[in-house]
Every structure is written in structure tokens, then in C-alpha cells.
Amino acid sequence: MIVGGAYIGDQALPIARAMAERGRGGVVHAFEPMGPPFERLLHHLKINGITNVRACRLALWDRSGVSLTVEGPPALASSVPGGVTPGGAGAAASSVTIDEYVESQGLAAIGVIMLDTEGGEEKALVGASKVLACPFPDAPHLVFEVHRSYVDWSVGLENTSVVKFVKSKGYTVFAIRDFHSNYAMEGKPIEVIPVDRVYLEGPPHGFNLLATKEPGLIQRLGLRVVEHVSPKLLLHKDPALHHPLDGL
Incomplete structure (x- = not known):
């Protein structure tokens, strides 16, 4: 499973624990670009004894190696290309596409992609084009947020x-x-x-x-x-x- 916008682990940890308790196997690959929440994510993994989460301080995007600034308050921060913004939620983080990550890690299958990246969901999905093109049953299920502040659904x-x-x-x-x-x-x-x-x-x-x-x-x-x-x-x-x- 891939989680984009893992924040402090409030979703990734319960999911990982449920996977382990039900004997499903697998790993949650949790991506969080902001420094302070990422450190809290690592802390929460440690104190809860969660061993089936791989935490990555990277932003999911449509291109790899892009420096992204995290803007806005931590719980609502979104990633945009550019340098560090004074008063932003965290220092710039590098990007990675889901396709390149899956290939580099040799992941045989992705069951679910879950994204909550405050407007960056489409970029992350475009970066997963190869994975999303797989036929059923190899294609992952998707759960992702849309918000009127970022997505124009007027038509x-x-x-x-x-x-x-x-x-x-x-x-x-x-x-x-x-x-x-x-x-x-x-x-x-x-x-x-x-x-x-x-x-x-x-x-x-x-x-x-x-x-x-x-x-x-x-x-x-x-x-x-x-x-x-x-x-x-x-x-x-x-x-x-x-x-x-x-x-x-």
C-alpha cells in the first residue's frame, strides 16, 4: 500500500496494524514531505511497535527530483514547485513518482494507493500512470481527496x-x-x-x-x-x- 500525505501516521498506522493483525502481510509505504510531521510519524511508529511501515520523506508528484515547497499550516499544507517559503509548513522536499518508486523498490504489486495531499493528488496519480494502466486484478484501488479549493467541479x-x-x-x-x-x-x-x-x-x-x-x-x-x-x-x-x- 502507498500512502501519500501520511502526516503523523494517523491513517498509516491503524492500517498497518490491521494488515498485520489479519495476517495479510505487505508493507505500507508512507510518504510525508514535511519535516516535523515526518519526525512525529517516525516517533509514532517506534512507540507503537509498528514494523510494517516504510516512512519516506518525499513528496509524490508527476516528476521525480523536483524540489517542492510545502505551504500552509501543517494539517492543510500543499506542495508546490520552488524553494523554501518563509512561514511555510516545512523546508523544501524532493519529489518522486509512484512509478519510479515502485520500480526502484522492486515492488511486485500495489493493492491500494491512498492520497491526501491538499491539491497534489492529480500530480501524484499522473506519476503513477504505468501502475494505473495495469488491468484488474493487478491495478491498485485508489482512495484520494478532492477539494473545491483545488478542483473546479463547476461543470x-x-x-x-x-x-x-x-x-x-x-x-x-x-x-x-x-x-x-x-x-x-x-x-x-x-x-x-x-x-x-x-x-x-x-x-x-x-x-x-x-x-x-x-x-x-x-x-x-x-x-x-x-x-x-x-x-x-x-x-x-x-x-x-x-x-x-x-x-x-
Whole structure:
């Protein structure tokens, strides 16, 4: 598994632990370009005894060897080409493409690519063109964020360049419905929305997309397909648009 924008390990560590506990084998390759969060990532791996994560202080991009400046507050920082920006989230970091990393490490297979890089997701996916071109079952599943601050979906999510790129590689794309906060959803199916049937109205917001080439993934994972609702689950908004299909 590849995680881009691993931050302090808040996603990579639980995933790695679950992989180990379920005897799945494999390694989480966690990429974090910012210095302080990367050091916290290493610390968290150590104190939790996680041994199946390989942490890399690199930024995933569409070209390798590019010096990228990390701009913005740490939890929302994005990478842009250039030198160090005063007041930025961290010193410049070098870039690597997923394709070159996979080849250099001799990785036989990638099961999942998960990206949360505050606008850099498309660059990272373009840098994985060779990997994404693989047919099922060799092609990885994708989970990546889109945010209105970086992605113009004014003519439909299905017409954005990142979704069109992923679909050109043979993927089917869904939006994932979720709360931004930690809200108990145990026992409820995860709901996903076909990418051309997503309700997008509201202030600038972001959510995750799921892309897969596996024909039976929805059934295998017990996901529920819904239409014409928002990916953002919100307690205080219209239940018809912002609550799960069977309510809270």
C-alpha cells in the first residue's frame, strides 16, 4: 500500500496494524514531505511497535527530483514547485513518482494507493500512470481527496481533469460519504455515490473518492450505492442530502 500525505501516521498506522493483525502481510509505504510531521510519524511508529511501515520523506508528484515547497499550516499544507517559503509548513522536499518508486523498490504489486495531499493528488496519480494502466486484478484501488479549493467541479465532478484521467485508465469512480469528525458508524454500510450523481452544492468542501477496476468490489465490501446526495454527512443539514440513507 502507498500512502501519500501520511502526516503523523494517523491513517498509516491503524492500517498497518490491521494488515498485520489479519495476517495479510505487505508493507505500507508512507510518504510525508514535511519535516516535523515526518519526525512525529517516525516517533509514532517506534512507540507503537509498528514494523510494517516504510516512512519516506518525499513528496509524490508527476516528476521525480523536483524540489517542492510545502505551504500552509501543517494539517492543510500543499506542495508546490520552488524553494523554501518563509512561514511555510516545512523546508523544501524532493519529489518522486509512484512509478519510479515502485520500480526502484522492486515492488511486485500495489493493492491500494491512498492520497491526501491538499491539491497534489492529480500530480501524484499522473506519476503513477504505468501502475494505473495495469488491468484488474493487478491495478491498485485508489482512495484520494478532492477539494473545491483545488478542483473546479463547476461543470460536474465527472468532468474534472483528475476524474477524467483516472477513468481513462479504466477505473470506475465513486464519492465516499463520511463525517469530517469521528462519528460512530459501526454497523452501518459505507455509502458511495457514482461520480456523475453527486450533490455538490454548498461552500467549498472536500471529500474522498474511491476508484477501482474490480467489478465486484461494491458487493465484496458490502458498500451501499446511493445517488443525488452529498458526500458530506452533516448532523445539522437536510437529512435527505446529508444523512445516511437509513438515517442516524
